[in-house]
Amino acid sequence: MSSPNSAYVARDLAHVWHPCTQMKDHERLPPIPIRCGQGAWLEDYSGQRYLDAISSWWVNLFGHANARINAAVRAQLEQLEQVILAGFTHEPVIALSEALSAIAPAGLTRCFYADNGSSAVEVAVKMSFHYWRNVGRTAKRRFLTLSNSYHGETLGALAVGDVDLYKEIYRPLLMDVITVPSPDCYAREPGESWAQHSRRRFAHMEAALAGHAHEACAVIVEPLVQAAGGMRMYDPVYLTLLREACDRHQVHLIADEIAVGFGRTGTMFACEQAGIRPDFMCLSKGLTGGYLPLSTVMTTEAVYEAFYDEYLKLKAFLHSHSFTGNPLACAAACASLAIFRDDHVLEGNRALAARLGERARALEDHPHVAEVRQRGMIVAIELAADKMSREPYPWQERRGLRIYRHALTRGVLLRPIDNVVYFMPPYVITPAEIDLMVEVAREGIERATCE
Numbered sequence: 001m002s003s004p005n006s007a008y009v010a011r012d013l014a015h016v017w018h019p020c021t022q023m024k025d026h027e028r029l030p031p032i033p034i035r036c037g038q039g040a041w042l043e044d045y046s047g048q049r050y051l052d053a054i055s056s057w058w059v060n061l062f063g064h065a066n067a068r069i070n071a072a073v074r075a076q077l078e079q080l081e082q083v084i085l086a087g088f089t090h091e092p093v094i095a096l097s098e099a100l101s102a103i104a105p106a107g108l109t110r111c112f113y114a115d116n117g118s119s120a121v122e123v124a125v126k127m128s129f130h131y132w133r134n135v136g137r138t139a140k141r142r143f144l145t146l147s148n149s150y151h152g153e154t155l156g157a158l159a160v161g162d163v164d165l166y167k168e169i170y171r172p173l174l175m176d177v178i179t180v181p182s183p184d185c186y187a188r189e190p191g192e193s194w195a196q197h198s199r200r201r202f203a204h205m206e207a208a209l210a211g212h213a214h215e216a217c218a219v220i221v222e223p224l225v226q227a228a229g230g231m232r233m234y235d236p237v238y239l240t241l242l243r244e245a246c247d248r249h250q251v252h253l254i255a256d257e258i259a260v261g262f263g264r265t266g267t268m269f270a271c272e273q274a275g276i277r278p279d280f281m282c283l284s285k286g287l288t289g290g291y292l293p294l295s296t297v298m299t300t301e302a303v304y305e306a307f308y309d310e311y312l313k314l315k316a317f318l319h320s321h322s323f324t325g326n327p328l329a330c331a332a333a334c335a336s337l338a339i340f341r342d343d344h345v346l347e348g349n350r351a352l353a354a355r356l357g358e359r360a361r362a363l364e365d366h367p368h369v370a371e372v373r374q375r376g377m378i379v380a381i382e383l384a385a386d387k388m389s390r391e392p393y394p395w396q397e398r399r400g401l402r403i404y405r406h407a408l409t410r411g412v413l414l415r416p417i418d419n420v421v422y423f424m425p426p427y428v429i430t431p432a433e434i435d436l437m438v439e440v441a442r443e444g445i446e447r448a449t450c451e
C-alpha cells in the first residue's frame with residue numbers, strides 16, 4: 001500500500017490522537033488525509049473524492065472553499081486576525097451581533113461569545129445559575145435535561161447530556177442533574193401521531209418541574225432533533241408546552257441549537273417551529289458556515305439586566321475564553337448569514353429536503369429499516385435486527401461501521417451513529433448528489449444487514 005496517502009497516514013499515526021476514536025481501529029482502517037475540499041466534496045492525496053454527506057461533523061453549510069466566505073475571511077485577515085474582546089471590540093463582532101439579533105426569536109438581543117459548542121453550553125449553564133443568584137434565588141442550582149440528549153463533552157456540558165457512551169465513565173466527575181424521559185417519537189405507540197406522543201410525554205416534564213422548580217435553574221433541550229443521540233426527533237408542540245411550563249414555574253429554558261440552528265430543520269432556528277423564544281439559545285457548528293470555531297449564547301435583556309450593576313456588587317459574568325469572538329470567525333459568520341439572505345437559502349432547501357426525504361423513504365420497505373424520519377435537511381434511517389419489535393442490533397456488532405466502510409469505497413462520507421444512518425449534507429448539494437448519497441447508503445445497508 002503506497003498510495004500518496006500513506007506517507008501522511010504514517011506521520012499522522014505517529015503523533016495525532018484523533019477525537020472520538022479508538023485509535024486501534026486505525027490498524028484496519030487508517031485515517032484519510034484530505035488535501036482539499038470543493039463544494040460538497042473532499043479530496044484525498046490520491047485524488048479519491050468523498051461526498052461530504054455529514055457536512056464535516058454537521059458544521060458546513062455552503063460547501064468547502066466557498067468563494068464568498070473565503071473572500072470575507074481573506075479580507076478580514078488583512079485587517080485584524082485577533083484582539084482581546086474584554087475592553088476592546090471590532091467591526092465583525094458588532095456586525096455579527098446585530099445580524100444575529102435581527103434573525104433570532106424576538107427578544108434574544110444579547111450575544112455572549114465562546115469558541116465551541118460545549119463552551120457555549122457551559123456559558124448558558126453558568127449564566128442561568130448566576131442569574132438566579134443575582135436576583136436572590138440562591139436555592140436554584142440544578143438543571144433538568146432530557147434522556148438521550150447531547151450537549152457536548154466538557155464536564156458541565158457532559159453532565160447535562162445523557163448519552164451513556166460518552167458520559168458513563170466520567171459520572172463521578174459530573175454534577176447531578178434531573179433527567180426527564182425524552183419526547184422522542186421513535187417510541188410512539190402504533191397509530192399515535194408525533195404530536196400526540198410528544199404531548200403525552202410532556203407529563204413527565206410537567207411533573208419534574210412541579211417537583212423541582214424551587215431548586216431548578218433551567219431546562220436544557222435540543223429543539224426538535226436529538227442529534228448525537230441518533231437523530232431522534234419530536235414534535236414542536238413539546239417546546240410550546242415547555243415554554244409555557246417554564247414560565248409558570250419560573251425556570252429558564254436553554255435551547256441548544258448548536259446542531260439544529262441555521263436552517264437544518266427547515267427554519268432558521270428550530271424554536272421557530274414552536275413559536276417560542278428560549279431564555280438562552282446556544283449556537284455554534286453552522287454559525288461560521290462551518291469555517292472556524294465560534295459559538296455564542298444569545299439571551300434576553302432581562303437576563304442581561306440582572307448582571308448589570310456596580311462592579312463591587314460582584315454580579316458581573318466574569319467568564320472568558322482567549323479566542324472569544326475571534327474576528328476571522330465573526331467575518332466568516334457574517335458572510336454565511338449574507339448568503340442566507342441573498343440566496344434565499346431556506347426556500348431553496350425545501351426542494352432539496354423534499355428530494356432527500358423522497359429518496360430515503362424508498363428504503364422504508366427494507367426488512368431491517370425500522371423507520372425513516374426527517375426534519376428539514378436532516379434525514380435518518382433507523383436499522384433494527386427485528387423490524388416489527390424494533391429490537392436493535394447489538395452495538396457490539398458495529399453494523400454502522402460496515403456502512404461507513406462501504407460508503408468510503410464508493411466515494412461518500414457517511415458516519416452512522418450506532419444503528420442510525422443519517423444524512424445532514426451541506427446546502428450546496430445537488431439533486432444528483434442526493435441520489436448518489438442515498439443509493440450508496442442503500443448498498444451499505446444491504447451489506448450490513450445481510451447476515
Ligand SMILES: *Cc1c(COP(=O)(O)O)cnc(C)c1O
Nearest residue numbers: 116117118150151152256258259
Ligand atoms: C456538537 C454539539 C455540541 C458540542 O459542540 P462542540 O463544538 O463539539 O463542543 C453541543 N450540543 C449539541 C446539540 C451538539 O450537536
